[in-house]
Amino acid sequence: MLLAGLLASVEHGLNRVLRLDSTALPRLRPLDGKVIAIDCRQPALQLFILPGDEGLMLATHWANEADCTLRAPASSLLRLALSQDKSAVLHSPQVELEGDSAVLLDLVAVLQDLELDWEYEVSRWLGPVATQMLSGHLRSRANWTRQGLAALNQNLSEYLAEEARTLVGQREAEARFSELDTLKVDIERLEARLERLARSLDTSDNA
């Protein structure tokens, strides 16, 4: 019952988020009636997802057979949820996919393409003017933070590589690796020559 209560809350929250994107629910409509089973191996846990035009329904049991079953350990499921390249995770050896995989891939695509119109939701509570002011402020803060982090990243790497000489710079490291590669190839070539020379000496001794 505890898990059912938790799932009910997650379902409610998830469907509210889906409603923030005006295209998400119409895109889920073709999946209406499909059942996706998520079979988590470590820890053992089963979850059923039923997409529909009113959102997603989550269930711990489902009496009917699932259209698609995804079996994976919790770590892979977490990677699947967070990763940008979900198909790479789906093709990993720990993940088993059974049934109609298109159902799962369609659902993943809808969730990946979500563009949440949070300003609309906030405007319902604060009104359009306050929302505009708040969103403008938040957007400029976000831009400032993004630029600040990028500048900090660049300055720090330049300081460590160029001034403190604690780390080797990227171009310097690439040049050194290239020299090492050349040296390695030269040594292999010399080794081959020496071997050939040793063989020819052996042949002349025997003759």
Add this chain to the structure above:
Amino acid sequence: MNDQRKGDHAEPTTHFGYKDVPESQKAEKVAEVFHSVAAKYDLMNDVLSGGMHRLWKRFTIELSGVRPGNRVLDIAGGTGDLAAKFSQLVGPSGQVVLADINESMLKVGRDRLLDRGVAGNIEFVQADAEKLPFPDNHFDCVTIAFGLRNVTHKDEAIRSMLRVLKPGGRLLVLEFSKPTNKLMSKVYDAYSFAFMPLAGKLITNDSESYRYLAESIRMHPDQETLKAMMVEAGFDRVTYHNMTSGIVALHRGIKP
């Protein structure tokens, strides 16, 4: 099974809470209870169960096995919680019938579902669970949630549900039952007989209806008895799941 028949000429009696009443009066008395509570039924369900009734109904839907195109009958459907979800699951090619013997409850349920935009594949029928006005072998799934204990002849109602189900169809009975834990049983008794009538008095100004609710729960058959009744009626593979330490049980049977 709860019914008692006195002598050859006296009218048979049945339980109405802890009282014995003539069978002909039980339906009328139950109707009075639900006429009285219909308007605030949902609010009272949330208050008295602490929202748990939503989880119990959720589990019922999970075990129903309803799929697109199915025909579902929700008996004693009240304010339409289950019917709304079934309507979504069966889709436009399916059909849901919300049946209730009580006109007030049916009206509240119909208005509530129409207000929420649940329409098109749902019908509302005022019907007695003992004499369901549907053809034989008609539904894929029949549910009755918190309604069976109010039925005068439970065995007749179960047989009637069996009749309208298709072979392979499922009956799901969600009903209050007997707590499996002794401590929980004592806490539950204190809660039912002290808090429930008080809450009824405060919210609906009707403590008697909620006293009846507590009493009718105690008079309802326990898990094993109800299972035996379903087997006797002709259901196959009858199982039950206790929820919240057996305060509520979900019985499931398949029509052979």
